[in-house]
Amino acid sequence: MESKRQQKFAGVIQKDLAEIFQREGMNLLPNIMVTITKVRVTPDLAIARVFLSFFNSGNNTLALNTIKAHSNEIRYKLGSRIKDQVRIVPHLEFFIDDTSEYVERMDKLFDKISKEPRQAEEPEQED
Template sequence: MTIRTERVGNAIRKEVASMLTRGEIKDPRLGGFVNIQEVRVSPDLSYAKVYYTVFGESDQAGVADAWQRASGFLRNVIAKRLKLRHAPELRFELDHVADYSKRIDELLNGLEIPPADDSDETH
Protein backbone atom coordinates (compact mmCIF):
# COMPACT_ATOMS: atom_id res chain seq x y z
CA MET A 1 0.00 0.00 0.00
CA THR A 2 1.45 3.34 -1.02
CA ILE A 3 1.28 6.46 1.08
CA ARG A 4 -1.33 7.96 -1.25
CA THR A 5 -3.64 4.93 -1.22
CA GLU A 6 -3.30 4.70 2.55
CA ARG A 7 -4.11 8.40 2.93
CA VAL A 8 -7.14 8.16 0.61
CA GLY A 9 -8.33 5.02 2.43
CA ASN A 10 -8.10 6.72 5.82
CA ALA A 11 -9.95 9.77 4.50
CA ILE A 12 -12.73 7.58 3.08
CA ARG A 13 -12.99 5.64 6.35
CA LYS A 14 -13.31 8.84 8.37
CA GLU A 15 -15.84 10.33 5.98
CA VAL A 16 -18.10 7.26 5.84
CA ALA A 17 -17.91 6.87 9.63
CA SER A 18 -18.81 10.51 10.21
CA MET A 19 -21.69 10.26 7.74
CA LEU A 20 -23.01 7.31 9.75
CA THR A 21 -22.77 9.15 13.06
CA ARG A 22 -24.34 12.33 11.67
CA GLY A 23 -27.22 10.36 10.17
CA GLU A 24 -26.53 11.44 6.59
CA ILE A 25 -27.17 7.91 5.37
CA LYS A 26 -30.93 7.58 5.70
CA ASP A 27 -31.24 3.80 5.60
CA PRO A 28 -32.29 2.64 9.10
CA ARG A 29 -30.44 -0.67 8.65
CA LEU A 30 -27.17 1.26 8.93
CA GLY A 31 -28.06 3.17 12.05
CA GLY A 32 -26.22 2.66 15.29
CA PHE A 33 -24.85 -0.86 15.08
CA VAL A 34 -22.40 -0.58 12.19
CA ASN A 35 -18.73 0.36 12.52
CA ILE A 36 -16.22 1.06 9.75
CA GLN A 37 -13.05 -0.92 10.50
CA GLU A 38 -10.78 -0.31 7.54
CA VAL A 39 -10.70 0.86 3.94
CA ARG A 40 -8.26 -0.63 1.44
CA VAL A 41 -7.85 1.28 -1.80
CA SER A 42 -6.54 -0.31 -5.00
CA PRO A 43 -3.19 0.99 -6.30
CA ASP A 44 -4.88 2.80 -9.20
CA LEU A 45 -7.58 4.25 -6.88
CA SER A 46 -10.32 2.68 -9.02
CA TYR A 47 -12.01 0.88 -6.13
CA ALA A 48 -11.98 0.77 -2.36
CA LYS A 49 -12.98 -2.12 -0.12
CA VAL A 50 -14.73 -0.86 2.98
CA TYR A 51 -14.62 -3.37 5.83
CA TYR A 52 -17.36 -2.99 8.43
CA THR A 53 -18.61 -4.80 11.51
CA VAL A 54 -22.19 -5.21 12.69
CA PHE A 55 -22.86 -5.29 16.42
CA GLY A 56 -25.71 -7.11 18.08
CA GLU A 57 -28.31 -9.17 16.29
CA SER A 58 -28.64 -6.92 13.25
CA ASP A 59 -29.72 -8.40 9.93
CA GLN A 60 -26.35 -8.79 8.20
CA ALA A 61 -27.90 -9.44 4.79
CA GLY A 62 -30.02 -6.31 5.19
CA VAL A 63 -26.97 -4.28 6.16
CA ALA A 64 -25.08 -5.56 3.10
CA ASP A 65 -28.03 -4.58 0.90
CA ALA A 66 -28.18 -1.14 2.50
CA TRP A 67 -24.48 -0.56 1.77
CA GLN A 68 -25.01 -1.65 -1.83
CA ARG A 69 -27.92 0.76 -2.26
CA ALA A 70 -26.02 3.65 -0.64
CA SER A 71 -22.73 3.11 -2.49
CA GLY A 72 -23.48 5.49 -5.38
CA PHE A 73 -24.58 8.26 -3.03
CA LEU A 74 -21.52 7.73 -0.83
CA ARG A 75 -19.16 7.74 -3.81
CA ASN A 76 -20.60 11.04 -5.02
CA VAL A 77 -20.38 12.69 -1.59
CA ILE A 78 -16.85 11.38 -1.00
CA ALA A 79 -15.69 12.73 -4.38
CA LYS A 80 -17.00 16.19 -3.50
CA ARG A 81 -15.79 16.32 0.10
CA LEU A 82 -12.35 14.87 -0.55
CA LYS A 83 -12.01 16.83 -3.80
CA LEU A 84 -11.24 13.73 -5.84
CA ARG A 85 -11.61 13.91 -9.60
CA HIS A 86 -12.56 10.24 -9.70
CA ALA A 87 -13.75 8.69 -6.47
CA PRO A 88 -13.10 4.96 -6.16
CA GLU A 89 -15.96 2.51 -6.56
CA LEU A 90 -16.95 1.45 -3.05
CA ARG A 91 -17.23 -2.26 -2.26
CA PHE A 92 -18.49 -3.14 1.19
CA GLU A 93 -17.42 -6.32 2.96
CA LEU A 94 -18.33 -7.63 6.38
CA ASP A 95 -15.21 -7.84 8.55
CA HIS A 96 -15.05 -11.17 10.39
CA VAL A 97 -12.01 -10.35 12.54
CA ALA A 98 -14.13 -9.74 15.65
CA ASP A 99 -15.87 -13.11 15.19
CA TYR A 100 -12.53 -14.89 14.77
CA SER A 101 -11.01 -13.28 17.86
CA LYS A 102 -14.11 -14.12 19.92
CA ARG A 103 -13.87 -17.74 18.81
CA ILE A 104 -10.16 -17.90 19.66
CA ASP A 105 -10.88 -16.47 23.12
CA GLU A 106 -13.57 -19.12 23.66
CA LEU A 107 -11.18 -21.88 22.62
CA LEU A 108 -8.38 -20.58 24.83
CA ASN A 109 -10.69 -20.18 27.81
CA GLY A 110 -11.90 -23.76 27.33
CA LEU A 111 -8.43 -25.25 27.60
CA GLU A 112 -7.59 -27.01 30.81
CA ILE A 113 -3.94 -26.40 31.50
CA PRO A 114 -2.53 -28.32 34.45
CA PRO A 115 -0.57 -26.29 36.99
CA ALA A 116 3.19 -26.35 36.62
CA ASP A 117 4.93 -28.94 38.77
CA ASP A 118 7.78 -27.18 40.60
CA SER A 119 9.53 -30.44 41.54
CA ASP A 120 10.54 -31.16 37.92
CA GLU A 121 12.42 -27.90 37.49
CA THR A 122 16.14 -28.15 37.00
CA HIS A 123 18.44 -25.29 37.82
Protein backbone atom coordinates in the same frame (compact mmCIF):
# COMPACT_ATOMS: atom_id res chain seq x y z
CA MET B 1 1.95 -3.78 0.40
CA GLU B 2 0.14 -0.49 0.10
CA SER B 3 2.02 2.66 -0.82
CA LYS B 4 1.97 5.74 1.40
CA ARG B 5 -0.31 7.39 -1.13
CA GLN B 6 -2.83 4.53 -0.93
CA GLN B 7 -2.70 4.52 2.87
CA LYS B 8 -3.21 8.28 3.07
CA PHE B 9 -6.11 8.17 0.60
CA ALA B 10 -7.67 5.22 2.45
CA GLY B 11 -7.45 7.23 5.68
CA VAL B 12 -9.25 10.18 4.10
CA ILE B 13 -12.00 7.89 2.78
CA GLN B 14 -12.36 6.13 6.13
CA LYS B 15 -12.66 9.43 8.02
CA ASP B 16 -15.20 10.92 5.61
CA LEU B 17 -17.29 7.75 5.34
CA ALA B 18 -17.32 7.49 9.15
CA GLU B 19 -18.77 11.00 9.33
CA ILE B 20 -21.35 10.16 6.66
CA PHE B 21 -22.47 7.03 8.50
CA GLN B 22 -22.47 8.84 11.83
CA ARG B 23 -24.69 11.66 10.57
CA GLU B 24 -26.90 9.85 8.08
CA GLY B 25 -26.56 6.18 8.97
CA MET B 26 -29.74 6.25 11.03
CA ASN B 27 -31.73 6.87 7.85
CA LEU B 28 -30.32 3.73 6.23
CA LEU B 29 -30.08 1.46 9.26
CA PRO B 30 -32.15 2.60 12.24
CA ASN B 31 -30.80 1.57 15.66
CA ILE B 32 -27.65 0.04 14.14
CA MET B 33 -24.21 1.53 14.63
CA VAL B 34 -21.90 1.14 11.63
CA THR B 35 -18.14 1.18 12.16
CA ILE B 36 -15.65 1.40 9.33
CA THR B 37 -12.85 -0.87 10.48
CA LYS B 38 -10.60 -0.75 7.44
CA VAL B 39 -10.37 0.75 3.96
CA ARG B 40 -8.13 -0.69 1.26
CA VAL B 41 -7.55 1.21 -1.98
CA THR B 42 -6.31 -0.21 -5.29
CA PRO B 43 -3.02 1.22 -6.63
CA ASP B 44 -4.84 3.34 -9.22
CA LEU B 45 -7.15 4.73 -6.45
CA ALA B 46 -10.21 3.74 -8.50
CA ILE B 47 -11.68 1.18 -6.10
CA ALA B 48 -12.01 1.43 -2.34
CA ARG B 49 -12.81 -1.74 -0.41
CA VAL B 50 -14.57 -0.72 2.78
CA PHE B 51 -14.80 -3.18 5.67
CA LEU B 52 -17.74 -2.59 8.00
CA SER B 53 -18.64 -3.81 11.45
CA PHE B 54 -22.22 -3.59 12.71
CA PHE B 55 -23.24 -3.15 16.34
CA ASN B 56 -26.77 -3.93 17.51
CA SER B 57 -27.60 -5.71 14.27
CA GLY B 58 -29.45 -8.99 14.33
CA ASN B 59 -28.60 -9.75 10.71
CA ASN B 60 -25.25 -8.43 9.44
CA THR B 61 -25.86 -9.72 5.90
CA LEU B 62 -29.12 -7.77 5.64
CA ALA B 63 -27.41 -4.63 6.96
CA LEU B 64 -24.58 -5.05 4.44
CA ASN B 65 -27.06 -5.52 1.58
CA THR B 66 -28.84 -2.33 2.65
CA ILE B 67 -25.54 -0.44 2.53
CA LYS B 68 -24.73 -1.94 -0.88
CA ALA B 69 -28.15 -0.91 -2.20
CA HIS B 70 -27.37 2.69 -1.24
CA SER B 71 -23.73 2.63 -2.37
CA ASN B 72 -24.29 5.13 -5.20
CA GLU B 73 -25.86 7.61 -2.78
CA ILE B 74 -22.99 7.08 -0.29
CA ARG B 75 -20.43 7.52 -3.09
CA TYR B 76 -22.11 10.77 -4.15
CA LYS B 77 -21.95 12.11 -0.59
CA LEU B 78 -18.31 11.04 -0.31
CA GLY B 79 -17.58 12.73 -3.62
CA SER B 80 -19.04 16.01 -2.45
CA ARG B 81 -16.66 15.90 0.53
CA ILE B 82 -13.44 14.91 -1.26
CA LYS B 83 -13.98 16.48 -4.70
CA ASP B 84 -11.20 19.04 -4.17
CA GLN B 85 -8.67 16.38 -3.15
CA VAL B 86 -9.08 13.76 -5.90
CA ARG B 87 -9.55 13.52 -9.65
CA ILE B 88 -12.06 10.68 -9.50
CA VAL B 89 -14.21 9.44 -6.65
CA PRO B 90 -13.45 5.75 -6.15
CA HIS B 91 -16.01 3.02 -6.66
CA LEU B 92 -16.99 1.68 -3.23
CA GLU B 93 -17.13 -2.02 -2.44
CA PHE B 94 -18.50 -2.97 0.98
CA PHE B 95 -17.60 -6.07 3.00
CA ILE B 96 -18.35 -7.35 6.49
CA ASP B 97 -15.33 -7.29 8.77
CA ASP B 98 -15.68 -10.43 10.85
CA THR B 99 -12.39 -10.03 12.73
CA SER B 100 -14.10 -9.52 16.10
CA GLU B 101 -16.27 -12.59 15.58
CA TYR B 102 -13.18 -14.61 14.64
CA VAL B 103 -11.33 -13.44 17.76
CA GLU B 104 -14.34 -14.25 19.93
CA ARG B 105 -14.62 -17.74 18.41
CA MET B 106 -10.90 -18.37 18.95
CA ASP B 107 -11.12 -17.18 22.59
CA LYS B 108 -13.95 -19.64 23.21
CA LEU B 109 -11.91 -22.46 21.68
CA PHE B 110 -8.88 -21.61 23.81
CA ASP B 111 -11.04 -21.44 26.94
CA LYS B 112 -12.50 -24.83 26.10
CA ILE B 113 -9.04 -26.30 25.55
CA SER B 114 -7.68 -24.85 28.79
CA LYS B 115 -10.58 -26.34 30.79
CA GLU B 116 -10.09 -29.86 29.44
CA PRO B 117 -8.09 -32.14 31.74
CA ARG B 118 -4.59 -32.76 30.54
CA GLN B 119 -3.58 -36.25 29.68
CA ALA B 120 -0.78 -37.58 31.82
CA GLU B 121 2.35 -38.31 29.89
CA GLU B 122 3.17 -41.99 29.78
CA PRO B 123 6.70 -42.92 30.83
CA GLU B 124 8.89 -44.22 28.07
CA GLN B 125 9.49 -47.96 28.14
CA GLU B 126 13.00 -49.28 27.78
CA ASP B 127 13.72 -52.48 25.92
